[in-house]
Amino acid sequence: MIHNIEDEYRKIIIFGYAAVGKKLYERLKHENAEDNIVFCDNSSTKQGEHDGIKVISLQEAVAKYGKSKFIVASLRHSKQMEQQLLDAGIPKEQIITELPGDIVGEELAKEQKLRxxxxxxxxxxxxxxxxxxxxxxxxxxxxxxxxxxxxxxxxxxxxxxxxxxxxxxxxxxxxxxxxxxxxxxxxxxxxxxxxxxxxxxxxxxxxxxxxxxxxxxxxxxxxxxxxxxxxxxxxxxxxxxxxxxxxxxxxxxxxxxxxxxxxxxxxxxxxxxxxxxxxxxxxxxxxxxxxxxxxxxxxxxxxxxxxxxxxxxxxxxxxxxxxxxxxxxxxxxxxxxxxxxxxxxxxxxxxxxxxxxxxxxxxxxxxxxxxxxxxx
Structure with missing residues (x-):
């Protein structure tokens, strides 16, 4: 699903700096050059630099990397986030909402255990x-x-x-x-x-x-x-x-x-x-x-x-x-x-x-x- 998508686009944008997005980032690092991966998030509290990873706003990501693939990294809000990308002018064919099943399963299992x-x-x-x-x-x-x-x-x-x-x-x-x-x-x-x-x-x-x-x-x-x-x-x-x-x-x-x-x-x-x-x-x-x-x-x-x-x-x-x-x-x-x-x-x-x-x-x-x- 996410293999080699950098061939056509300059960047891979992970939309959502949270647990699922971070796991996806680690996997992508092994499949692609690290500098081809960009995080963006709507929350101003998450924007900035965290452990060497820079997180930019959705507006900045769209302005700079509007030709890139955007991966929606969320367990529960993918519908809302996809609509935000569409409203920002990102074509549907550049938006990925289907996440690797093992990452989703691991994160849900972790949540359930921690409760x-x-x-x-x-x-x-x-x-x-x-x-x-x-x-x-x-x-x-x-x-x-x-x-x-x-x-x-x-x-x-x-x-x-x-x-x-x-x-x-x-x-x-x-x-x-x-x-x-x-x-x-x-x-x-x-x-x-x-x-x-x-x-x-x-x-x-x-x-x-x-x-x-x-x-x-x-x-x-x-x-x-x-x-x-x-x-x-x-x-x-x-x-x-x-x-x-x-x-x-x-x-x-x-x-x-x-x-x-x-x-x-x-x-x-x-x-x-x-x-x-x-x-x-x-x-x-x-x-x-x-x-x-x-x-x-x-x-x-x-x-x-x-x-x-x-x-x-x-x-x-x-x-x-x-x-x-x-x-x-x-x-x-x-x-x-x-x-x-x-x-x-x-x-x-x-x-x-x-x-x-x-x-x-x-x-x-x-x-x-x-x-x-x-x-x-």
Whole structure:
């Protein structure tokens, strides 16, 4: 598939500087001259030089090497990335999306194995409110059908204090999110509390950015003094994200784009199995959220974001997908960080209700119609 493709083109462009792309690079080095291989990536945080490998932007790659073959190196976002290349003027015949099966298999197997390994350091997401102003179709936090449920400040402070006591040194990042956290009138109080109890931990607010232009001087001052950054999902809406980024960074605020959204947000379909007939272990090891999107919900830590938010789905559609007491670990009852981290690396009962193998990716962004099929 990738043999001798340099015969016709001057360069081979690997689009995606991540695990799959790096493995592909190592293989290509043995088949082609190393200086014929170029990495490009949409993420500004990945651009630059890493271990002697230069990573350029997609725009630069298209401008310099538009006659080259582009290999899309992604396990889940190849559809979106291929469309970005087409939109940039790269002909379809110059785009390779089919990757070597052994590389894909090895990377998937590695992911699955690591999900069952307790992590030494985790990031924790805290929903400070459940409602959102964008209401994206199929949101895995169920924001389009959730009520405006703001997390009580005293509960948040109690949880932050306990995390600081039991998880000291094992949390590298706290993310305040929703819903849309900028809708929460007490947002800055959560920021201050989090920083008080987590003085050396990265703290970020995850936002769609649409309300940033309405934030007053106090907002920017508190974020700057507390060294709290912004994690922004870039949606296909009429919003000057670049201008907002420049303004935030000019105020001393770290700005990060979430995942692949820097090039435009697409949607995922994460179907639930209402019968609960999925194999919990199979669901867990194949789920990209498992032992990754660690969510704190009123004193309990969950291995993912779907389980602790299922109440909104149940209430809106009159369903009863059960969230049992054993699906989360009570941080106030846990005796050690080891106990917490080991719990997060195991399937939970709720995994039976996620049809992980039925998930699909990179759908065009839409507003929710509140149709149950968005989640089933």
């Amino acid at each position: 069952l390994v307790p992590l030494d350091s985790i990031h924790i997401e805290v929903n400070i409110n459940k409602d959102c102003n964008l209401k994206c179709k199929g949101c895995d936090h169920f924001a389009p059908i959730a009520e405006a449920d703001a997390l009580e400040l005293d509960v948040f402070e109690r949880d932050m204090k306990r995390l600081a006591d039991v998880m000291a040194g094992h949390i590298h990042r706290i993310i305040l999110l929703g819903g849309e956290p900028l809708l929460n009138k007490n947002l800055l109080e959560y920021v201050k509390i989090a920083r008080e109890y987590m003085p050396r931990t990265e703290i970020f607010i995850a936002t769609n950015g649409t309300l940033l232009g309405k934030m007053g001087e106090e907002f920017w001052c508190v974020l700057r003094s507390a060294t709290v950054g912004l994690m922004v999902t870039k949606y296909p809406v009429k919003l000057d994200y670049d201008g907002l980024k420049k303004f935030a960074e000019g105020n001393g605020i770290v700005w990060e784009y979430i995942g692949s959204s820097e090039s435009g947000r697409t949607l995922w379909h994460f179907p639930l199995d209402l019968s609960g007939s999925q194999d919990a272990m199979e669901s867990f090891i194949h789920c990209a959220n498992a032992n990754a999107c660690h969510t704190l919900e009123r004193g309990k830590l969950y291995t993912c974001s779907i389980a602790p938010n299922i109440e909104a789905f149940n209430n809106f559609y009159g369903k009863n997908l059960p969230l049992t007491v054993d699906d989360g670990i009570d941080i106030h009852m846990a005796h050690s960080a080891k106990e917490v981290l080991e719990f997060l690396a195991k399937p939970i009962n709720f995994c039976r209700y996620c049809n992980v193998k039925g998930r699909t990716y990179d759908h065009p962004w839409e507003i929710s119609k509140q149709d149950i099929k968005e989640w089933t």
